[in-house]
Amino acid sequence: MNLTLKIWRQKDPQDRGRMVTYRVEDVSPDMSFLEMLDVLNERLILEGDEPVAFDHDCREGICGMCGMVINGVAHGEQVATTTCQLHMRHFEDNAVITIEPWRAAPFPVVKDLVVDRSSFDRIIQAGGFISVPAGSAPDAHSVPVKKEDADNAFDAATCIACGACVAACPNGSASLFTAAKITHLSLLPQGQPERESRAKAMVEQMDAEGFGGCTNTGECTAVCPKGIPLDTIARMNRDYLRASK
Amino acid sequence: MTATIERGNATASINPPGDATADKKTPRRRGGFLNSSPGKKAVMAVTGAVMVLFLVLHMAGNLKSFLGAEEFNAYAASLRTLGEPILPHRTLLTVLEIVLAAALVLHMWAAITLARRAGRARPVRYAVRRKSQAGGYAIHAMRYGGTAIFLFLIWHLLDLTFGTVNPAGGSGTPYERLVEGFAPSRWWVTLFYVLAVLAVGLHLRHGLWSAFQSLGQAGRRSYRGLNAFAVTVSVLMVVGFLAVPAGVMAGVIK
Numbered sequence: 360m361n362l363t364l365k366i367w368r369q370k371d372p373q374d375r376g377r378m379v380t381y382r383v384e385d386v387s388p389d390m391s392f393l394e395m396l397d398v399l400n401e402r403l404i405l406e407g408d409e410p411v412a413f414d415h416d417c418r419e420g421i422c423g424m425c426g427m428v429i430n431g432v433a434h435g436e437q438v439a440t441t442t443c444q445l446h447m448r449h450f451e452d453n454a455v456i457t458i459e460p461w462r463a464a465p466f467p468v469v470k471d472l473v474v475d476r477s478s479f480d481r482i483i484q485a486g487g488f489i490s491v492p493a494g495s496a497p498d499a500h501s502v503p504v505k506k507e508d509a510d511n512a513f514d515a516a517t518c519i520a521c522g523a524c525v526a527a528c529p530n531g532s533a534s535l536f537t538a539a540k541i542t543h544l545s546l547l548p549q550g551q552p553e554r555e556s557r558a559k560a561m562v563e564q565m566d567a568e569g570f571g572g573c574t575n576t577g578e579c580t581a582v583c584p585k586g587i588p589l590d591t592i593a594r595m596n597r598d599y600l601r602a603s604k
Numbered sequence: 605m606t607a608t609i610e611r612g613n614a615t616a617s618i619n620p621p622g623d624a625t626a627d628k629k630t631p632r633r634r635g636g637f638l639n640s641s642p643g644k645k646a647v648m649a650v651t652g653a654v655m656v657l658f659l660v661l662h663m664a665g666n667l668k669s670f671l672g673a674e675e676f677n678a679y680a681a682s683l684r685t686l687g688e689p690i691l692p693h694r695t696l697l698t699v700l701e702i703v704l705a706a707a708l709v710l711h712m713w714a715a716i717t718l719a720r721r722a723g724r725a726r727p728v729r730y731a732v733r734r735k736s737q738a739g740g741y742a743i744h745a746m747r748y749g750g751t752a753i754f755l756f757l758i759w760h761l762l763d764l765t766f767g768t769v770n771p772a773g774g775s776g777t778p779y780e781r782l783v784e785g786f787a788p789s790r791w792w793v794t795l796f797y798v799l800a801v802l803a804v805g806l807h808l809r810h811g812l813w814s815a816f817q818s819l820g821q822a823g824r825r826s827y828r829g830l831n832a833f834a835v836t837v838s839v840l841m842v843v844g845f846l847a848v849p850a851g852v853m854a855g856v857i858k
Contacts, residue, residue, distance in 0.1 A: 365731075378731060431734030457732045464725050511824070527737065529744070530718070531725030532641070562640060571725035572641030572718045574746065575814040577738035589817070590824045597820025599642045 360386040360447060364399065365457045366411055369468050376468065378457070388448035392435065393418060393425060395447055412471040420444040420584065423519030426526070427472045428459040433523035433582040441521065441584040461526035465533070465568040478568040479520050479536060485564035486557035487540045489549050508546045515542035517585040524579035524587075530571030535579035537565045538595035539587045545598055558598035641718065642818070648714040649815035651707040656808065656837075658704055663844040669857050670847075673779040680778040712754070719747055742809040749803045756800035763793065786852035794849050805842040809834055 361384045369376030383399050390398070393415050400410035416424035420441040427442055429435035435445045450456065460468050465478040504512075516539075524535035541558050544550030550557070566572075573592055580589050637643040665683075669676045687696035736744060759769070764781055767774035772784040786794050812834035816822045822830055851857040 367731075428730060428732075431730055431732035432737060459730055459732070462726055462728050462730055464727050530722035532722075534641075562642060563635060566639070566641055569725055570641075571722035572644060573818075574645075574718065574722075574743070575810070575817050576736075576743045577740060578736065581737035581739075588824060590822060590827070593817050593820050593822040595820075596642045596645070596818055599640070600646060600820055603637045603640075603643065 360388055360450070360452045362386055362395070362447075362450070362453070363455045365455065366471070367459045367468075368411070368471055369460075371470060372467055386447055388446070390447045391418065391443055392429070392445040392447065393443045412469075412473045414473050415443060418443040421519060423521040426461060426521045426523055428461065428526055430457055433461070433526040434521075434584055438581075439584055439586050441519075444584075461522050463522075463525045463531040463570070465531075465570050466522060466525060474522070476520070476522050478570070479522065479533070481568065482533065482537055482561055482564045483540065486553070486560035487544070489544065490553065491549070502548045504547060512543050512546035515539045515546070515587060515591050518543075518583075518587050519585060521584060523582045523584060525570065527578045527582040528571065528573075529576055529578060530574055532573045532579075533565050533568070533570040534573035534592050534595065535583065535587055535589075537561050538591035541595045541598060542591040545594065555598055555602035558595060559602040562595065562599045641721070644714040644718050645818035647710055648718075649818040651711040651714070652811050652815050654703065654707040655711065656812070658700075659804070659841060663841060666848045667844060669779065669782055670851060673777070676779045676782070677777050708757075712750075715747065715750060740810070742806045745803075745806055746810055749807045752803050753800060753807060756796065756803070759796070760800070782848070783852055783858060786849045788853060794853070797849055798846060801842055801845045804845070805838045808838040808841060812837055 361382070364381045364383060365378050366381060367376060368379045381399055383395065383402075386395050386398060393413070396411060396413060403410045413427060414424045416422040418425070420443060423441075425442045426434060429442070429445070434440060434442050435449070437445050437449055458472065460466075460472045461474045463474075466474040466476055469475050518536060518539035520536060522536070525531060525533050528534075541561055544557065545554045575589070575592070577589055580587060638647065665679055668679045683697050684694045762768040763770050764778075764785055767776060767781055770776070770781045770785050771787065771790070772780040776784070784790075786797075813822070813827070813830040816826070816830055848857065
């Protein structure tokens with residue numbers, strides 16, 4: 360396959376940045392999107408150019424490091440798939456592919472396609488934990504949990520904090536991420552004592568970071584590689600409203 | 605915030621030295637319920653609900669025009685004598701008008717502050733803008749649609765409430781203002797009205813279920829029901845509001 364790539368290049372956070380066009384030839388349809396970028400980068404290094412910086416780690420779709428906006432869609436058009444698990448067979452030969460970083464004020468660009476997502480870390484630090492000495496794991500079934508709650512908590516816990524929800528949201532809102540973290544703890548017995556204070560602290564931090572508000576567009580769950588459902592946001596709203604009484 | 609991570613072969617600081625973001629303090633925003641994004645959405649949901657309840661009553665009242673001039677004018681007069689003789693003339697109606705105006709102002713305040721916040725959250729736009737991945741059309745027309753409805757509301761009050769721009773004038777009976785307001789010669793006013801009613805329908809299509817979501821009253825099991833509720837109410841409102849100009853055009857109301 361031969362491709363034309365239009366990639367956002369930005370030297371450092373102060374640089375204004377620009378789109379640069381590259382031609383990549385002899386790409387195998389079995390390559391992942393990141394492997395295709397590796398091919399480009401190897402060539403750029405050989406030619407003495409700066410390679411395109413992008414985040415990645417496990418390349419198995421479970422770590423949450425990778426992510427870029429491909430042709431205007433976070434992680435590309437393949438549903439429930441991270442960028443590293445997106446394969447070139449989903450693109451047509453001679454396609455023109457535009458690649459941009461996540462765009463949000465709380466995600467400043469570090470370089471090229473790499474953004475700083477420490478704002479997510481600060482939301483977790485605000486309350487995304489359980490303040491009890493956990494000790495060793497309790498015996499299974501010592502505290503009964505409803506099957507439905509366990510399933511929903513697990514669904515929410517699959518969030519890998521990649522930031523695609525923010526990238527896709529027309530409001531630049533981090534509601535799906537924050538709600539997933541709140542839901543996963545608020546559905547389980549261990550999360551109950553701090554349920555309301557957690558929701559309040561995490562929502563306040565989310566707002567303080569400069570993310571937009573949720574207007575229930577559903578764009579976030581449509582691109583979420585883990586398919587985190589929208590009802591997590593309803594749960595976050597409920598817990599926050601209760602805490603604000 | 606200077607954690608170190610493994611990135612390829614090189615070990616690089618997340619925030620390179622001299623990087624403005626590294627020393628950036630967490631931005632502060634005024635706290636409090638009304639400054640929080642879920643708080644603003646809760647305000648929007650409650651004020652929206654107040655206005656929807658008004659619209660239902662408004663539509664029901666409009667349909668009285670099919671019963672003839674006498675019935676319709678008597679209904680309009682009864683709104684002003686609501687609560688009498690316990691309350692003085694027009695007391696309850698004035699209170700309701702104040703509640704509605706407050707709901708409208710708060711609804712717009714929440715919408716405008718959230719829209720500004722959204723704008724600040726994405727200072728650099730995407731080069732490629734794609735259509736909705738969630739497949740929603742009503743959702744993306746809320747801000748423009750809401751603005752259009754507000755502009756229509758001003759015209760609508762001048763036309764049928766105060767009669768300023770109505771051929772029957774302020775002194776005409778409500779029924780006269782209605783019939784002359786939708787007269788075929790003023791087809792452009794009727795067209796404007798039809799478009800505005802459709803905009804209201806579209807606004808409610810998203811707004812009705814969204815209000816439940818914002819108040820935390822939606823769940824995985826209720827989305828289907830809430831969506832069906834939103835579609836049904838929106839369609840009923842559009843049909844109910846369009847029935848009156850259609851009746852005037854068809855000569856049923858004259």
